[in-house]
Amino acid sequence: MTDPILTLSGISKSFPGVRALHEVSLELYPGQVTALIGENGAGKSTLVKTMTGIYQPDAGEIRVGGQLVTLPTAISASDVGITAIHQETVLFDELSVAENIYLGHAPKNRFGLIDWGKMRREAQETLDSMAAGIDAGMPLKELGIAKKHLVAVARALSVDAQVVIMDEPTAALSQKEIEELYVLVELLKKDGKAILFISHKFDEIYRIADRYTVFRDGEQVGKGFIKDTPQADIVKLMVGRSVEQIFPARQVTIGDTVLEVSGLSHPTEFENVSFSVKKGEILGFYGLVGAGRSEVMQAVFGMTKPSAGTMMLEGQTIAPKTPADAVSAGIVYVPEERGKQGVITGEPIFKNVSLPSLDKTSRSGFLRMAEEYALARTYTERLDLRASSLSQNVSTLSGGNQQKVVIAKWLATLPKVIILDEPTKGIDIGSKAAVHEFMGELVAQGLSVIMVSSELPEVLGMSDRIVVMREGLVVDTLENNDLQPETLVSLAAGIVEEKAA
Amino acid sequence: MTDATANGRRLPDRLDSPFKSAVLSWESLLVLVALGIFIANSFASPYFLNEWSLSDLTFNFTEKGLIALAMALVIISGEIDLSVASIIALASTLMGLALQYGADTPTLVAVGVGVGILCGAFNGFLVTGLKLPSIVVTIGTMSLFRGIAFIILGDQSFKGYPASFAWFGQGYVFWVISFELVLFLVAAVIFYVLLHRTNFGRRVFAIGNNATAARFSGVRVDRIKFVLFCLTGLMSGLAAILLTARLGSTRPSIAEGFELDVVTMVVLGGVSILGGAGSIIGVVLAALIIGLVTFGLGLLNVPGIVMTIFTGSLLIVVIALPILFRMIRERRA
Numbered sequence: 001m002t003d004p005i006l007t008l009s010g011i012s013k014s015f016p017g018v019r020a021l022h023e024v025s026l027e028l029y030p031g032q033v034t035a036l037i038g039e040n041g042a043g044k045s046t047l048v049k050t051m052t053g054i055y056q057p058d059a060g061e062i063r064v065g066g067q068l069v070t071l072p073t074a075i076s077a078s079d080v081g082i083t084a085i086h087q088e089t090v091l092f093d094e095l096s097v098a099e100n101i102y103l104g105h106a107p108k109n110r111f112g113l114i115d116w117g118k119m120r121r122e123a124q125e126t127l128d129s130m131a132a133g134i135d136a137g138m139p140l141k142e143l144g145i146a147k148k149h150l151v152a153v154a155r156a157l158s159v160d161a162q163v164v165i166m167d168e169p170t171a172a173l174s175q176k177e178i179e180e181l182y183v184l185v186e187l188l189k190k191d192g193k194a195i196l197f198i199s200h201k202f203d204e205i206y207r208i209a210d211r212y213t214v215f216r217d218g219e220q221v222g223k224g225f226i227k228d229t230p231q232a233d234i235v236k237l238m239v240g241r242s243v244e245q246i247f248p249a250r251q252v253t254i255g256d257t258v259l260e261v262s263g264l265s266h267p268t269e270f271e272n273v274s275f276s277v278k279k280g281e282i283l284g285f286y287g288l289v290g291a292g293r294s295e296v297m298q299a300v301f302g303m304t305k306p307s308a309g310t311m312m313l314e315g316q317t318i319a320p321k322t323p324a325d326a327v328s329a330g331i332v333y334v335p336e337e338r339g340k341q342g343v344i345t346g347e348p349i350f351k352n353v354s355l356p357s358l359d360k361t362s363r364s365g366f367l368r369m370a371e372e373y374a375l376a377r378t379y380t381e382r383l384d385l386r387a388s389s390l391s392q393n394v395s396t397l398s399g400g401n402q403q404k405v406v407i408a409k410w411l412a413t414l415p416k417v418i419i420l421d422e423p424t425k426g427i428d429i430g431s432k433a434a435v436h437e438f439m440g441e442l443v444a445q446g447l448s449v450i451m452v453s454s455e456l457p458e459v460l461g462m463s464d465r466i467v468v469m470r471e472g473l474v475v476d477t478l479e480n481n482d483l484q485p486e487t488l489v490s491l492a493a494g495i496v497e498e499k500a501a
Numbered sequence: 502m503t504d505a506t507a508n509g510r511r512l513p514d515r516l517d518s519p520f521k522s523a524v525l526s527w528e529s530l531l532v533l534v535a536l537g538i539f540i541a542n543s544f545a546s547p548y549f550l551n552e553w554s555l556s557d558l559t560f561n562f563t564e565k566g567l568i569a570l571a572m573a574l575v576i577i578s579g580e581i582d583l584s585v586a587s588i589i590a591l592a593s594t595l596m597g598l599a600l601q602y603g604a605d606t607p608t609l610v611a612v613g614v615g616v617g618i619l620c621g622a623f624n625g626f627l628v629t630g631l632k633l634p635s636i637v638v639t640i641g642t643m644s645l646f647r648g649i650a651f652i653i654l655g656d657q658s659f660k661g662y663p664a665s666f667a668w669f670g671q672g673y674v675f676w677v678i679s680f681e682l683v684l685f686l687v688a689a690v691i692f693y694v695l696l697h698r699t700n701f702g703r704r705v706f707a708i709g710n711n712a713t714a715a716r717f718s719g720v721r722v723d724r725i726k727f728v729l730f731c732l733t734g735l736m737s738g739l740a741a742i743l744l745t746a747r748l749g750s751t752r753p754s755i756a757e758g759f760e761l762d763v764v765t766m767v768v769l770g771g772v773s774i775l776g777g778a779g780s781i782i783g784v785v786l787a788a789l790i791i792g793l794v795t796f797g798l799g800l801l802n803v804p805g806i807v808m809t810i811f812t813g814s815l816l817i818v819v820i821a822l823p824i825l826f827r828m829i830r831e832r833r834a
Contacts, residue, residue: 303717327719341717346710346777350514355707356719358700365699373514380512391515409718 003066004029005194006051006082006163011060013046020046023060024220026213028163028194033185035205035226036198038215039238039454044198047215048165051196052084053077064162075104081162085152085169093141098123100140101155126154130184146177153184157191164188165196170204182208200288202231202495214238231495232486239456239485247461248440254464255279258448259331259417261300264309269295270472273309277417277448282439284463284480285452287492292472293452294336297419301333302326313416327356330416334406334423336452338399342406345395349387350376352394352405357412379408384434400431407438418442419450424458436462456485468492527771531786538793546800554800556677560747561799562766562792563681564740565759566785569766570692571736573784575729576767577696579709579776580635582730584624585737586759587646592616592741594650597659597751606665613742614735620646621734625727635730643760650753659751670747681743685788688736693781705729709776758809765816766791774820791815 004027013021021043028034038044049055051062053071062069064080071077091100099106101123109115123136132150134143140151149169156164166185170178185208188195199205205212206226213223214237222237260276270292277283285293299306302320311318313329320326323333335341343352353376354361361371376390383404387397394405403423410418420439424432439449439462453459459466460483468475468491475491489495542549549555568585575582592613596604599612620642627638672680696702707715708722716722740759745751770787772779795808 322719322721323717324719324721333717335717340711341714344707344711344714344718347707351703351707352718355703355715358703362700365701366694367698367700367703377512385512387512389513389516391517413719 002029002031005065007063008047008051009061009063011047011050011057011062013050013055013057019218021050021057021218024215024218026196026220028196029211030162030192030194031189032210033189033195033197033208035209035212036196036215037205037212037234037238039456042215042238043218044215045167046218048084048167048196048198051077051082051163051165078104078159078161081160082165083156083159083161083163084165084167085149085156086167091140091148091151091155093139095140096136097127097134097138097140097143097151098136100151101126101136101158103155105159123154123158126157127151130154130157130187146180149177149181150184153188156188156193161193163194163196165198167198168200169197170199170201178204200493202234202493206231235486235489239489247457248437250440250443252280252440252443254281255446258314259300259450260312262310262312264296264299264306264311266292266295266299266304266472267307269304270299270469273469273472273474275467275474275477277450279446279448280443281464282443282449282451282462284459284466285450285469286454286456286459286466286488287469289454290471291469291492293469294421295472296469297333297421297450297452300326301331301419303333327413327415330414331419332356332410332413332415332417333419334403334410334421336421336425338402338406343394343402346393348391348393349380349385349397349405350390353379353409353412356409375412376408379412380404382411383408383438398427398431400427400434403427403431403435407435411442415447417448417450419452421452422454423451424453424455456488459488460485470494528780528783528786531770531783531790535786535790535793538790538797542793542797542800545797549797549800552677554796556673556679556682558792558796559679559682559685561796562788563679563685564743564747564756565762565766565791566685566788567688567740567743568733568736568759568763569770569784569788570688570781571729571733572763573767573770573772573779573781574692574696574702574705575635575733576764576772576774577709577776577779578705578726578729579712580628580726580729581639581764582621582624582635582733583639583760583764584620584642584646585733585740585763586756587643587650588617588620588734588737589741589744589756589759590650590753591620591646592738593745593751593755594653594659594753596741596745598653600659600662606663609662609666610669610742613745614738617734617736617738617741618731619734620737621731622727624734625730628730629723629727647753650755654751654753660749662746662749667746667749670743670745670749681747684739684743688739689781689785696781701725701728706777709773709778711777761809761816762791762812765812765819768816769819773823 006028008024008026010023010025011021012023024043024047026047036044046055050057053074053076056072062071069080092103095103098120102119107115107118107122120136127134127136130150130153132154134147134150140148143151169181185195197209209226211223212226212229212234214221214234216238255278257276258279262274264273265271273296275283287293295304298304300311302323302325313331318329320329339345350372354372357375361375362368373390385404385408386401394402397405423435439451443449451462460480463480465477466480466483466488467477468488470492572582572585595616596609596612599609604612624639624642627633628635669680674680674683696705704715704720704725707718707720708725712722744756766787767784768774769790770779770784772784794811798808798811
């Protein structure tokens with residue numbers, strides 16, 4: 001057995017309120033592909049950022065070829081031979097292919113200036129050795145996403161990287177392009193590179209990986225050889241819980257259909273999506289990142305324009321053109337990107353909460369501050385918001401408390417349907433429980449809740465029914481009776497054979 | 502994080518007293534600066550402390566100040582309008598053209614206001630309808646509007662405005678209080694209420710702080726921005742009426758460079774050039790300060806080009822100061 005090129009041991013990393021990595025270890029071997037597997041939020045991206053010098057671990061050590069290294073900057077990671085190919089490539093559109101490949105380490109002539117001829121020649125040689133079919137002189141922006149990946153790989157070869165990290169490289173590729181990528185991975189393997197391959201897709205993992213490492217909740221929970229391990233075992237490792245979460249029991253009578261969406265389509269993001277949600281019901285939306293769930297919800301909320309489809313709210317056809325239309329119809333949306341889309345961080349709590357309800361708190365368009373404070377107090381206290389005053393700037397609140405501000409803002413508009421997009425992403429356990437409990441109260445009061453979530457326990461613990469989406473299509477709508485997490489994962493990832501139950 | 506409240510305890514409205522934050526504000530600093538320049542002026546020139554001198558002084562900022570009130574809202578919303586001076590030129594030219602066809606004073610006013618609003622609506626459409634960045638759009642319309650004025654006028658000028666029209670720029674409502682000053686003060690009160698006391702103003706702040714989150718909160722962002730561009734157009738139209746009436750003639754080069762002074766007033770008034778923060782009181786004080794400084798320099802016979810150097814430097818200093826303070830604070834932290 002060869003020794004690993006890269007060894008991580010005891011790596012821990014925390015962010016305020018969140019423990020992203022806890023004493024994880026990882027070994028990468030030359031000429032082998034190691035798959036890094038885990039749910040969203042399991043800590044994969046944090047680990048990659050730790051390995052590429054973007055984050056500094058709080059504890060633990062990184063060894064390259066047995067030597068202890070520190071990676072204070074992205075350049076230092078590249079100096080020790082670690083390079084990453086991201087889901088969205090970090091290349092420069094306005095530069096040529098050759099410049100992209102040699103950016104930062106271009107060959108110099110005797111005057112210390114860039115030797116363009118040599119750079120171009122060598123770039124072309126590298127590309128040809130990969131059978132990429134790309135002219136090194138072309139501007140990068142003329143290439144498609146798949147070809148850009150090839151350029152990124154060529155760059156990895158040119159810097160003589162020993163460790164290549166591929167973060168969901170196939171997410172944006174067509175089947176044919178994926179096949180080309182597999183050929184490249186083989187090439188890198190033959191070249192003796194150690195490859196870390198991050199993917200949600202099991203067919204890929206079983207096709208090209210030699211080893212696997214499974215992460216869950218920031219901890220490493222298992223590793224081994226792919227060929228010795230059935231898929232079902234890996235799925236179990238992924239979804240099993242170390243911390244049992246308790247979800248509130250609900251006694252709610254589910255009423256008539258409130259919102260009915262049929263045949264909703266978008267030119268690029270989703271197609272023919274139909275679902276309905278009833279009074280007092282929590283409808284879960286499960287799927288992998290990029291399955292089109294958020295895009296569907298934003299269309300329902302009037303942020304984006306669907307190309308086809310109809311929506312009925314309490315028997316009335318609605319077609320919201322803006323979020324303002326959706327809000328006045330009674331549909332509200334708690335977005336996934338809390339900091340960018342949810343809260344206005346430069347403003348105090350009460351202004352955030354009253355913003356969509358200003359018409360109610362004001363008199364003929366003139367503000368009445370007392371009413372605003374009263375409204376904000378009513379709804380933030382129901383959510384047990386932790387703050388020093390209602391004038392505190394929301395940017396000073398923790399993620400969980402910011403989320404409570406967003407939810408309070410919408411409850412104050414007295415909505416009929418509330419859409420929660422990854423409502424507990426990146427918030428601490430305590431706030432998570434508060435949000436879950438509150439969702440139970442909402443449906444008890446007769447609201448309809450649509451919850452988009454990539455967290456299996458949350459989806460299974462909270463939903464009455466679950467819609468599973470994959471690649472912009474609704475795969476199935478399931479009653480949440482004794483559903484197994486493995487069933488959902490299989491549906492979402494498109495695993496057909498050997499359904500674990 | 503400051504988690505002071507225990508479970509179930511009542512959240513206070515605010516912790517700081519409004520009085521304390523008022524004393525420590527940018528506006529109170531501006532008051533001190535204005536007083537300082539006023540005292541310096543009275544020492545620098547024996548002609549300064551005279552009611553007619555002081556009345557003349559107000560003409561140095563009323564027209565630009567009117568536009569600055571609306572510009573403050575545009576900049577708070579995260580946009581900018583650099584075409585205001587060219588709107589004055591076009592509005593003044595078309596008023597002059599209307600005069601050649603025998604228009605009376607009410608018609609002239611209607612033309613000035615109407616052209617202003619239309620120009621603003623054109624800017625607003627390009628920014629909100631076609632999603633173009635306002636700085637590019639209004640640099641374009643800055644040349645476009647003045648270009649039209651040049652085509653109509655060439656090297657000619659329109660003269661012969663009626664006395665009833667001239668009163669808007671030269672008349673006094675009471676003693677030394679000019680119509681221009683009264684209009685500016687009334688507009689300042691209206692804009693103060695609009696920005697600080699209405700739903701509309703609250704939404705303008707929300708848009709400037711985070712337009713995406715505002716849209717996600719059900720704010721009709723494009724509609725509000727469109728209205729704001731129409732408002733700057735309207736105020737530019739009003740300024741065109743005052744300026745044309747005061748000068749008694751229209752040349753295509755009228756009000757050239759006004760946009761620099763207007764933006765300087767707004768930024769000096771404490772409006773964040775990045776949007777999301779600012780106050781009308783600050784803008785009014787800044788207008789007064791600029792008026793005091795340019796008038797004082799005029800009394801000392803400082804040539805106009807030096808005043809341009811002064812406003813340019815002031816603009817840079819005022820934009821750079823908050824950033825410098827933040828850098829110092831971060832270095833300490």
